[in-house]
Amino acid sequence: xxxxxxxxxxxxxxxxxxxxxxxxxxxxxxxxxxxxxxxxxxxxxxxxxxxxxxxxxxxxxxxxxxxxxxxxxxxxxxxxxxxxxxxxxxxxxxxxxxxxxxxxxxxxxxxxxxxxxxxxxxxxxxxxxxxxxxxxxxxxxxxxxxxxxxxxxxxxxxxxxxxxxxxxxxxxxxxxxxxxxxxxxxxxxxxxxxxxxxxxxxxxxxxxxxxxxxxxxxxxxxxxxxxxxxxxxxxxxxxxxxxxxxxxxxxxxxxxxxxxxxxxxxxxxxxxxxxxxxxxxxxxxxxxxxxxxxxxxxxxxxxxxxxxxxxxxxxxxxxxxxxxxxxxxxxxxxxxxx
Amino acid sequence: xxxxxxxxxxxxxxxxxxxxxxxxxxxxxxxxxxxxxxxxxxxxxxxxxxxxxxxxxxxxxxxxxxxxxxxxxxxxxxxxxxxxxxxxxxxxxxxxxxxxxxxxxxxxxxxxxxxxxxxxxxxxxxxxxxxxxxxxxxxxxxxxxxxxxxxxxxxxxxxxxxxxxxxxxxxxxxxxxxxxxxxxxxxxxxxxxxxxxxxxxxxxxxxxxxxxxxxxxxxxxxxxxxxxxxxxxxxxxxxxxxxxxxxxxxxxxxxxxxxxxxxxxxxxxxxxxxxxxxxxxxxxxxxxxxxxxxxxxxxxxxxxxxxxxxxxxxxxxxxxxxxxxxxxxxxxxxxxxxxxxxxxx
Numbered sequence: 001x002x003x004x005x006x007x008x009x010x011x012x013x014x015x016x017x018x019x020x021x022x023x024x025x026x027x028x029x030x031x032x033x034x035x036x037x038x039x040x041x042x043x044x045x046x047x048x049x050x051x052x053x054x055x056x057x058x059x060x061x062x063x064x065x066x067x068x069x070x071x072x073x074x075x076x077x078x079x080x081x082x083x084x085x086x087x088x089x090x091x092x093x094x095x096x097x098x099x100x101x102x103x104x105x106x107x108x109x110x111x112x113x114x115x116x117x118x119x120x121x122x123x124x125x126x127x128x129x130x131x132x133x134x135x136x137x138x139x140x141x142x143x144x145x146x147x148x149x150x151x152x153x154x155x156x157x158x159x160x161x162x163x164x165x166x167x168x169x170x171x172x173x174x175x176x177x178x179x180x181x182x183x184x185x186x187x188x189x190x191x192x193x194x195x196x197x198x199x200x201x202x203x204x205x206x207x208x209x210x211x212x213x214x215x216x217x218x219x220x221x222x223x224x225x226x227x228x229x230x231x232x233x234x235x236x237x238x239x240x241x242x243x244x245x246x247x248x249x250x251x252x253x254x255x256x257x258x259x260x261x262x263x264x265x266x267x268x269x270x271x272x273x274x275x276x277x278x279x280x281x282x283x284x285x286x287x288x289x290x291x292x293x294x295x296x297x298x299x300x301x302x303x304x305x306x307x308x309x310x311x312x313x314x315x316x317x318x319x320x321x322x323x324x325x326x327x328x329x330x331x332x333x334x335x336x337x338x
Numbered sequence: 339x340x341x342x343x344x345x346x347x348x349x350x351x352x353x354x355x356x357x358x359x360x361x362x363x364x365x366x367x368x369x370x371x372x373x374x375x376x377x378x379x380x381x382x383x384x385x386x387x388x389x390x391x392x393x394x395x396x397x398x399x400x401x402x403x404x405x406x407x408x409x410x411x412x413x414x415x416x417x418x419x420x421x422x423x424x425x426x427x428x429x430x431x432x433x434x435x436x437x438x439x440x441x442x443x444x445x446x447x448x449x450x451x452x453x454x455x456x457x458x459x460x461x462x463x464x465x466x467x468x469x470x471x472x473x474x475x476x477x478x479x480x481x482x483x484x485x486x487x488x489x490x491x492x493x494x495x496x497x498x499x500x501x502x503x504x505x506x507x508x509x510x511x512x513x514x515x516x517x518x519x520x521x522x523x524x525x526x527x528x529x530x531x532x533x534x535x536x537x538x539x540x541x542x543x544x545x546x547x548x549x550x551x552x553x554x555x556x557x558x559x560x561x562x563x564x565x566x567x568x569x570x571x572x573x574x575x576x577x578x579x580x581x582x583x584x585x586x587x588x589x590x591x592x593x594x595x596x597x598x599x600x601x602x603x604x605x606x607x608x609x610x611x612x613x614x615x616x617x618x619x620x621x622x623x624x625x626x627x628x629x630x631x632x633x634x635x636x637x638x639x640x641x642x643x644x645x646x647x648x649x650x651x652x653x654x655x656x657x658x659x660x661x662x663x664x665x666x667x668x669x670x671x672x673x674x675x676x677x678x679x680x681x682x683x
Contacts, residue, residue, distance in 0.1 A: 026512045091464040173662040181641045225472045284641045298515045
């Protein structure tokens with residue numbers, strides 16, 4: 001287990017390194033830069049700006065500087081600069097030292113196009129919104145998907161089954177890009193039950209979470225059904241029934257727990273789907289999440305924001321995949337990591 | 339039995355031996371597919387969309403790019419009746435009525451229906467190109483890795499693994515922004531410039547295909563390799579090798595036909611994803627160049643005015659839904675046909 005974990009984390013870091021190198025190379029190879037505008041900036045000003053943000057240094061040096069700023073923790077004076085709080089993701093006040101020292105980690109650099117902000121502050125302000133939306137969508141997906149799949153799996157080839165799978169195939173065919181406008185029209189414009197756009201109130205999260213989560217629920221339902229049907233044929237289910245356990249315990253404890261293993265495996269790819277879904281949903285429902293920054297940063301050539309958000313999303317995905325793999329062991333003691 | 343009855347045409351009294359041969363895997367699969375009504379429905383819908391895409395010039399009543407600004411946001415009577423929140427100007431509302439437009443006009447006065455018709459071209463092309471690249475590149479890579487094994491396998495699959503771990507959509511978005519720099523920043527005569535000219539002349543489709551193609555082959559390579567590993571130790575492969583069949587011929591004639599089933603099924607099930615990638619890219623503005631219509635871009639434009647003109651977002655959404663639905667049905671049907679044990683999973 002320990003060895004497996006070490007190997008997986010090593011692999012994860014390798015992937016993130018490749019992601020950062022590829023992203024950095026691609027975005028620097030693209031013509032145009034953050035200071036190119038329609039009217040054009042006078043050459044001396046552009047040169048000064050580039051010097052200010054270290055963009056005139058050799059590319060390798062720039063890359064190492066940027067990654068170093070994120071990876072290497074630093075100890076600075078507590079009142080070194082008030083805005084240091086904005087520069088670093090992690091700020092821990094240390095209890096010793098006369099002026100108060102602080103351990104700071106993960107500096108994503110200044111944003112190149114909105115110059116009053118740092119990438120760290122953009123992430124801190126907007127990531128929680130995207131996360132809330134993503135988690136709400138996952139909750140919707142699981143609460144709809146699992147019961148639907150169980151219902152279909154327990155009574156295959158009945159009306160329950162056909163209803164469940166009908167809903168499921170519907171869900172696979174309606175990505176957020178389709179469901180968003182439809183829900184918005186029916187429940188917000190037509191019925192007026194929820195606000196059309198906006199963010200902040202509880203009722204504003206319902207429609208976007210459902211628009212995102214419904215497609216997930218379809219995948220979860222299909223997988224739950226298939227895996228439950230397979231588990232129900234296993235010997236230990238027959239044993240459990242033979243020794244007179246109530247059907248509730250046979251299904252609830254013995255069957256479902258094992259049937260959930262393949263369902264957990266899909267949560268990794270689901271996290272990826274949620275991520276891209278949030279871009280669309282944030283635009284449709286006017287939600288101030290991180291997706292908008294990611295997309296505008298690419299067309300603005302805002303190098304630091306691109307790198308910061310890509311790395312954030314990529315680490316989110318690889319960590320999700322790792323957690324999924326580790327959770328197998330919790331659900332099925334037979335699985336050993338080798 | 340069925341084979342005997344079938345060949346028992348009145349003219350053939352004696353059943354010849356070669357007519358009783360067992361059903362091949364392919365024939366029985368196709369038979370199963372044809373008895374699946376939902377899959378056939380999907381196939382029919384795809385076929386209709388295909389015709390629409392091919393004959394878009396004939397079917398579309400208007401040009402997809404011509405702007406008639408007086409008719410901006412106009413809608414025909416039946417659309418206004420359909421959406422109760424749209425109130426016509428004559429009844430004290432705001433919507434211009436114009437029955438010239440079957441589904442209405444967008445904010446620039448372009449015919450929605452014509453744009454939908456032309457939009458079918460890009461969605462179907464993506465549905466065709468994505469699998470094509472996946473099949474050509476992914477299957478070759480997987481075949482080579484799986485057949486030769488050893489160092490070749492290890493090297494190829496490690497590279498594929500890293501690429502695979504790279505979040506697909508982030509990669510496509512980055513590639514798109516890489517391919518599509520703001521205009522006028524490229525020097526004339528360079529390859530990049532030529533490519534951009536080519537891309538511009540296809541309305542921005544070329545780079546979408548490249549972006550989706552570059553990311554679509556990885557999964558196929560992994561699947562193919564796994565399949566090859568399970569097949570290559572079979573006796574018929576050994577027999578072919580022992581009589582001196584050249585390697586490429588073993589791969590192409592003995593291994594490939596035996597692993598094609600799962601590959602086709604997997605790729606059909608991927609098609610809706612390619613279609614939604616294109617819609618997504620066009621939605622966030624990295625897809626086709628305006629005025630080339632794409633359903634994703636139309637949904638994006640329409641959703642900004644959904645309060646007042648729901649038809650502009652809902653009709654493209656519905657069309658996109660139909661094509662996704664059709665490909666999902668076909669994919670499910672193919673999977674059931676090729677592997678009946680997998681039914682419904």
